[in-house]
Amino acid sequence: MMTRARPYLLTRSVVPENQESPIWFLHRLRFVPERYVFRRNHFPYPLRLPDRLTVRGLVSFPLSLSLAELKAMPAKTITAVLECAGNQRAKFSPPPFGEQWEGGALSQGAWTGVPLREVLARAGVRPGAAEVVFVGADEGLRPDMDGVFSYVRSLPLAKALHPDTMIAYAYNGAPLSLQRGYPLRLIVPGWYGMASVKWLAHIIVTDHPFTGPFQSIDYMYYPHPDRDDGKRPVTTIRVNSLIQFPLDRSIHRRGPLKVEGIAWTGRGVITRVEVSLDGGRTWREAKVSRDDHEPYAWVHWQWEWNADRPGDYEILVRATDSAGRTQPPHPLWNRKGYGYHAISRVRVQIT
């Protein structure tokens, strides 16, 4: 009989499919296997997948590209963290409405595709272009508005032309699965996942800001519980960390305990990971192992704790990046619950 247990995706909803990665159990992994990548959808899976990708709007040469044509262009592979903007939403107090992600709306893998700017160069972006709009093939209802909507997002032109923003057709060396956005999806390394439109059908270059609901209603930080002023768009991934071991509220026999996890950022690279056992008064530096050529990848960190005295402890972990950003002691609450990146905490009991 098979005795090997394995973790599963953590189901938040079935239609649309929203499932967390069992990230706590994927130790020292660089490429999260396809089956363990989180799934975050606004709508049911599209019934008709796009067979061509069109590029139009403010371009000199509108395009219609097949998967084969894109694969014939020079390819690029980037290992990048993908994190849902709502990751850890359940940890805000009070928790905002929406999917109650605990921490596994987060994955990492190798994306292969064509830099978007190569495609835009072929199309010839015309003067006056300000944004690039990306239309996914998924559509459906929103809980807060009447009508049928597609999933549509835009990028400022500068971000669209960034050499690492790509149209991806492979994940970890294999064609995208349906769940990953087959046949083509956008990948915007360093930005939260909402930017990386799946089942990419149309690219439209425009001269004005796009204001669809996934751009101007969702994925905005609203600092106030009941007013919209002060809102600003969710973009770059904040500096963050995850404690994979020990698990929260777990019980351990006294002795050496290896505290470990990952840390990541959307801006620059992780420069430091620190651990505190006294509520943040003093910090000790964890050992960080990184892959130097992977700026968008997470780093692994570990810290050897000689847990020889029984008692209840809280382990705090904070990461710092080369942009000088550090995880704050308290979450920056916002009405829709995006960008949680407060200091990571687990409580453990040593017996």
Add this chain to the structure above:
Amino acid sequence: MMTRARPYLLTRSVVPENQESPIWFLHRLRFVPERYVFRRNHFPYPLRLPDRLTVRGLVSFPLSLSLAELKAMPAKTITAVLECAGNQRAKFSPPPFGEQWEGGALSQGAWTGVPLREVLARAGVRPGAAEVVFVGADEGLRPDMDGVFSYVRSLPLAKALHPDTMIAYAYNGAPLSLQRGYPLRLIVPGWYGMASVKWLAHIIVTDHPFTGPFQSIDYMYYPHPDRDDGKRPVTTIRVNSLIQFPLDRSIHRRGPLKVEGIAWTGRGVITRVEVSLDGGRTWREAKVSRDDHEPYAWVHWQWEWNADRPGDYEILVRATDSAGRTQPPHPLWNRKGYGYHAISRVRVQIT
């Protein structure tokens, strides 16, 4: 391409394997399929499974029974809820240490086996017997004590002789899987799951109370955070309910909303399920559908809510059983976090 999403077990730990049932997504089910039954283990899966079940101690005729011999005895099938005593532990405030079960350490299915009392009758229980001890084939370390332990539990003689306490060899009509306790396990309908010893190897009739750590340290209600006085054993399942729909913190378009879920009890049957939208000041009765001949099974309930006014709401649900027990407004906190059965609550936003 496959577009059908399905829920998965919700992983709490891999070794030993502890995974919740995705119970929120199993609507109107009477028999939870094998793959969706929660897994709660104290130790890794046993490497050697028992090939015979021995019955000894205060008996006139010690027995050694094979699976085939047990299957040749008159069989009985009972549909019963199985709930881990620590289910919903994560909802206590503060959450006790241990597996952070949210609500899916709960399943239901049809168990087939031989009433334990038939086996005890064959062995001939001798005068002076007080308890029956059940030894599982799983063993390993405890976080709080030195040494290697087997999973061992006892039942008072009266409960062991109850006609529904059984040695089971099938679940939903199929042989037990390894995870369910193959080849034989105890099933104690109406008691929390810790009593239903898996991989049952030995049955020992004794004249004194058994005091192994899974009997006298774990599975006791400790009412005080730092003293052991007042402790009493965890036994019967408390009256309880689960709201399966809507999900906590979910967002819904205004209009009719079917609130639904399950309710169960270890004593008598569920007689009433009520819903409140005003914090428990007033209650309305939900529609309960039951299977009359299944006293240990959960009932399904539903309540049609005309959610026509936008706003944030809290839905409260409480069940009452024929023993006169009702879910209390606040959880009965205890140090190890057993028996959570406070009124069920979800918050929803109507837009």
